[in-house]
Amino acid sequence: MKVGTLKEIKNHEYRVGLTPNAVLAYKNAGHAVFVEKGAGEGCGYSNDQYIAAGAKIMTTARDIWAEADLIVKVKEPLESEYGLIRENQIIYTYLHLAPDRPQVDALLKAKCIAIAYETIRDNKGQLPCLKPMSQIAGRLAVQIGARYLEKPMGGRGVLLSGVPGVPHAEIVVLGAGGVGSSAVKIAVGMGAHVTVVDLDNDRLEYLEDIYGSQITTLYSTPENIDDILPRADLVVGAVLVPGSAAPKLIRNKHLPVMKDGSVIVDVAIDQGGCSEASRPTTHDNPVFIKDGVVNYCVGNMPGAVSYTSTNALGNATLRYGLQIAKLGLEPALKQDSGLMQGLNVYKGHVTYKGVAEAHGLDYTPADNVVR
Numbered sequence: 001m002k003v004g005t006l007k008e009i010k011n012h013e014y015r016v017g018l019t020p021n022a023v024l025a026y027k028n029a030g031h032a033v034f035v036e037k038g039a040g041e042g043c044g045y046s047n048d049q050y051i052a053a054g055a056k057i058m059t060t061a062r063d064i065w066a067e068a069d070l071i072v073k074v075k076e077p078l079e080s081e082y083g084l085i086r087e088n089q090i091i092y093t094y095l096h097l098a099p100d101r102p103q104v105d106a107l108l109k110a111k112c113i114a115i116a117y118e119t120i121r122d123n124k125g126q127l128p129c130l131k132p133m134s135q136i137a138g139r140l141a142v143q144i145g146a147r148y149l150e151k152p153m154g155g156r157g158v159l160l161s162g163v164p165g166v167p168h169a170e171i172v173v174l175g176a177g178g179v180g181s182s183a184v185k186i187a188v189g190m191g192a193h194v195t196v197v198d199l200d201n202d203r204l205e206y207l208e209d210i211y212g213s214q215i216t217t218l219y220s221t222p223e224n225i226d227d228i229l230p231r232a233d234l235v236v237g238a239v240l241v242p243g244s245a246a247p248k249l250i251r252n253k254h255l256p257v258m259k260d261g262s263v264i265v266d267v268a269i270d271q272g273g274c275s276e277a278s279r280p281t282t283h284d285n286p287v288f289i290k291d292g293v294v295n296y297c298v299g300n301m302p303g304a305v306s307y308t309s310t311n312a313l314g315n316a317t318l319r320y321g322l323q324i325a326k327l328g329l330e331p332a333l334k335q336d337s338g339l340m341q342g343l344n345v346y347k348g349h350v351t352y353k354g355v356a357e358a359h360g361l362d363y364t365p366a367d368n369v370v371r
């Protein structure tokens with residue numbers, strides 16, 4: 001199979017779909033790999049490294065779209081790319097089609113095959129290609145929060161660990177899933193006192209088993225949240241109700257009673273945010289201050305650590321890509337029902353129920369069209 005990767009063109013997206021190591025894996029399996037010139041620059045991979053791994057460098061994105069059977073990307077195709085997608089071409093990337101009707105129409109019109117990283121499931125029913133980004137965002141949330149607690153950054157001038165004689169910072173983590181448990185890990189490691197809040201007692205029990213008295217676990221009720229927020233130096237918003245807008249656990253009334261210069265990192269912003277005050281911000285302009293509280297609401301946090309994110313994403317996506325290249329698309333899908341769940345669009349059909357429902361389009365179960 002001819003496999004291609006492109007330089008991402010979304011604002012501040014530095015990740016790349018294939019690392020040189022991934023290129024080598026495809027080459028060793030007997031496939032041809034095409035890489036757009038400069039595609040890996042944002043995460044430190046040079047054209048020479050790709051050439052050494054066996055890739056052919058192509059000058060423009062148009063060349064890659066014209067050549068490759070399987071396009072491995074990070075972000076969804078953007079409008080300027082819609083016209084380049086070819087019939088029967090396989091696009092393997094994050095798609096997030098539910099809120100993006102123009103993209104759905106473009107993929108249907110092109111009669112391509114689109115597999116979304118975010119809906120592939122493993123044999124435990126988990127989302128293996130989404131998980132590493134949650135781990136990264138959770139870890140980053142504490143690192144970023146620590147930075148914005150510094151006085152010159154607008155924060156209250158608090159060091160997470162404190163020092164002997166001066167108390168450590170109070171961190172509240174709302175949600176104890178992939179993002180939340182990663183945030184807890186770093187927060188504990190940095191010497192803060194951590195309170196983690198969730199509705200799922202099993203998640204709280206799991207974290208308490210690991211960290212014991214180093215953390216406090218708290219069941220999520222409005223009263224408990226009213227009580228804990230005024231004491232927080234840093235709040236990490238990490239709740240998720242799959243497929244729905246994030247519940248607004250932090251109400252506007254809470255900000256004026258929080259400490260002046262405290263920080264909210266609302267990681268859940270991609271689902272609308274779990275603070276009423278949140279609105280999406282960008283890496284260019286990541287924070288705004290409301291009622292004395294610093295609010296960080298960047299929707300693509302992992303892009304900031306592009307080297308780590310690219311490699312973590314590659315670790316999760318490579319095996320499925322190799323299976324598609326080795327077996328051919330249809331046999332690979334039929335062999336792995338979890339990969340089949342990644343199929344969102346197939347040759348003019350919407351094959352993912354949630355996407356069809358979100359846009360009022362006809363839904364065709366993947367089993368009916370993949371032969």
Ligand SMILES: NC(=O)c1ccc[n+]([C@@H]2O[C@H](COP(=O)([O-])OP(=O)(O)OC[C@H]3O[C@@H](n4cnc5c(N)ncnc54)[C@H](O)[C@@H]3O)[C@@H](O)[C@H]2O)c1
Pocket residue numbers: 133134137174175176177178179180197198199200203220238239240241246247249266267268269270271298299300301302
């Ligand atoms: N901003 C970014 O760059 C970025 C990166 C990665 C993930 N995310 C987002 O972060 C969010 C969390 O992702 P995740 O992987 O941790 O999800 P997850 O499903 O692993 O965990 C979410 C947790 O929230 C809990 N929860 C749900 N409702 C709650 C409530 N009312 N009170 C307390 N807890 C509640 C759930 O029980 C669950 O444990 C998602 O919206 C995800 O898309 C954002």
